[in-house]
Amino acid sequence: MKKEKFIYLIAFLFFGLFLYSGIIKFMSLESFRGELDGSEYLHHVAGILQWVIPTLELVTCCMVIIPRLRLPGLYLSVALMALFTGYLLLIRGSADPVSCSCGGFIERLRPNEHLILNVGFIALGLAAIWLKKILYVQSPLAQAGKTGEAEKLKKRVGNSFNH
Numbered sequence: 824m825k826k827e828k829f830i831y832l833i834a835f836l837f838f839g840l841f842l843y844s845g846i847i848k849f850m851s852l853e854s855f856r857g858e859l860d861g862s863e864y865l866h867h868v869a870g871i872l873q874w875v876i877p878t879l880e881l882v883t884c885c886m887v888i889i890p891r892l893r894l895p896g897l898y899l900s901v902a903l904m905a906l907f908t909g910y911l912l913l914i915r916g917s918a919d920p921v922s923c924s925c926g927g928f929i930e931r932l933r934p935n936e937h938l939i940l941n942v943g944f945i946a947l948g949l950a951a952i953w954l955k956k957i958l959y960v961q962s963p964l965a966q967a968g969k970t971g972e973a974e975k976l977k978k979r980v981g982n983s984f985n986h
Contacts, residue, residue, distance in 0.1 A: 826954045833951040834887040837900045840944065841887075845880035847926030858924035864913060879903065894955050901948035908941040 848855045852873060859869035883903060886896025907925075915934055924930070925937075932940065 826958055830893070830951045830954050830958075833947045834893055834897065836947065837887045837897070837944070838884045841880040841884035841900070841903075844926050844929065845877040845884065848877035848880070848924075851926065855924055855926065862914065862924075863917065864910070894952065897948050897952050897955065901945055901952065904941050904945045904948065908938065908945065911938055911941065 855877075856869055856873045859872050860866050862869075865872060879899075880903070883896055883899045886892040887900060889896070911934065915938075929937070929940070
């Protein structure tokens with residue numbers, strides 16, 4: 824039960840992070856576009872990213888709170904955070920570093936603080952994925968699958984053991 828609560832807590836943290844940053848980006852779309860245009864690496868795709876990034880963030884925040892989509896949502900959360908972290912590292916080494924375009928209070932973090940935040944979220948996301956897989960392997964449905972009784976068990980208990 825503690826593992827499930829820990830997974831839920833991490834999912835809730837990702838929900839809050841992506842809901843906040845997605846809404847902030849949509850609320851200040853022109854400013855976000857300006858920051859993307861100012862990037863030497865992203866300026867040529869700024870028009871697309873202006874919409875794709877906040878949309879992906881909001882989709883991800885929805886996925887992590889829906890039990891059936893939580894595991895794919897956690898994978899997407901970790902992937903997004905890894906991409907954002909890679910970009911932070913890229914612009915950090917740039918001759919003309921630009922500010923991050925995360926929005927709100929996150930934008931005010933110093934580069935090292937921002938990297939720590941991102942790496943922390945990646946670690947939490949990976950831990951939640953790992954725990955989610957352990958819980959599935961230990962579930963009655965997974966155990967029944969090993970003995971060929973999975974279909975009978977599914978009919979008896981329903982689809983409550985989604986991963």
